Amino acid sequence: MSDTATATRPSVQTPRAASRPPVSRERARKRRDARSAWTLLAPSVIILAVMVGYPAVLMVIQSFTDYTVRNKVQGTMPDFVGFENYVDLFTQSDFPVVLVRSLGLMVVMTVFIMVLGVVIAVLMTKLGRAWRVLVSVGLLLAWAMPPLTATVVWGWIFDTQYGLVNWALNTITGTDDWTNHSWLLNPLSFFFVLTIIVVWQGVPFVAFTTYAALGQVPAEVLEASALDGANGWKRFWGVVFPYLRSVLTVVLVLQIIWNLRIFTQVYALQSRGGIASETNVLGTYLFRQGVGEIAFTATIGVIMVALLLILSWGYVRTTLKEEEL
Numbered sequence: 001m002s003d004t005a006t007a008t009r010p011s012v013q014t015p016r017a018a019s020r021p022p023v024s025r026e027r028a029r030k031r032r033d034a035r036s037a038w039t040l041l042a043p044s045v046i047i048l049a050v051m052v053g054y055p056a057v058l059m060v061i062q063s064f065t066d067y068t069v070r071n072k073v074q075g076t077m078p079d080f081v082g083f084e085n086y087v088d089l090f091t092q093s094d095f096p097v098v099l100v101r102s103l104g105l106m107v108v109m110t111v112f113i114m115v116l117g118v119v120i121a122v123l124m125t126k127l128g129r130a131w132r133v134l135v136s137v138g139l140l141l142a143w144a145m146p147p148l149t150a151t152v153v154w155g156w157i158f159d160t161q162y163g164l165v166n167w168a169l170n171t172i173t174g175t176d177d178w179t180n181h182s183w184l185l186n187p188l189s190f191f192f193v194l195t196i197i198v199v200w201q202g203v204p205f206v207a208f209t210t211y212a213a214l215g216q217v218p219a220e221v222l223e224a225s226a227l228d229g230a231n232g233w234k235r236f237w238g239v240v241f242p243y244l245r246s247v248l249t250v251v252l253v254l255q256i257i258w259n260l261r262i263f264t265q266v267y268a269l270q271s272r273g274g275i276a277s278e279t280n281v282l283g284t285y286l287f288r289q290g291v292g293e294i295a296f297t298a299t300i301g302v303i304m305v306a307l308l309l310i311l312s313w314g315y316v317r318t319t320l321k322e323e324e325l
Contacts, residue, residue: 059302063299064081066084067298068294069292070292086299089296094285095300098280105194105262105281110255112195113199114248122236124207124211125214136208139203142203148264148268151197151269154200155268155269155272158183160181160183161180163183169181184270184274187274190274190279197265197269202258202259206255209247221239256311256312262283266280266284276288286304
């Protein structure tokens with residue numbers, strides 16, 4: 001009987017290998033996800049390395065040499081000059097004046113664009129459907145117009161002989177004081193016209209983005225703040241603005257970068273009568289440097305890139321902190 005029981009008793013098979021613990025499976029899954037992510041990102045990384053990384057590294061290297069077009073034509077190696085180009089740029093050129101001018105214009109334009117864009121977005125939430133569509137179409141047309149086309153249109157409006165502004169001012173004042181008045185010859189009025197053009201085309205982006213973000217504010221929160229007695233200004237800063245902070249931060253950084261890199265509008269206005277030496281910004285100043293001064297223009301480019309990185313570092317740091325949380 002014992003033999004029969006022994007024969008019929010099911011045999012217990014020992015597994016060949018114990019299953020991996022959950023920690024090992026999780027690590028393997030993360031490695032697979034990382035490989036998949038890098039596989040998908042590889043084409044973009046390669047393109048960025050070739051199209052952006054290599055020129056950037058080459059620009060930095062050239063800024064520490066005396067590289068000119070003569071070296072390029074003759075195939076000779078330039079001499080290493082260290083920080084001589086940087087010293088000459090700040091001591092023996094107009095670059096400091098252009099830099100201060102560009103930063104001042106950037107601040108003024110960015111403030112006007114952000115304030116007007118947010119105000120228009122808030123007003124659009126109070127308009128009826130028909131008026132909201134009309135305002136949206138107007139903003140879209142201003143936004144879609146190419147910068148060069150917009151500059152030509154506004155240049156005609158402020159034209160010396162046939163400008164609409166001069167005609168309107170003569171009509172309002174009842175005099176001929178504004179006849180043949182040049183708005184582009186004087187640097188202050190030149191920057192006034194330039195600011196109008198850039199702000200006119202920059203406001204729609206801020207307005208549309210802010211209007212979309214306003215739709216994410218819960219209506220019940222606004223109703224609760226209104227019942228608590230908060231007026232419109234307090235509701236905006238205490239309730240609405242926290243929901244808009246991340247969006248407005250991104251928009252602000254983009255506007256700072258775009259307004260510091262303006263070129264088309266400035267160059268087109270200079271071609272219509274502006275004095276280049278008194279109205280240059282970083283973009284046009286870099287463009288107007290001698291073609292053969294490769295090392296000097298590379299130095300300007302390095303400083304512009306470093307400046308943009310410094311101005312946008314706060315946003316990048318905030319974004320990284322939010323991702324860690």
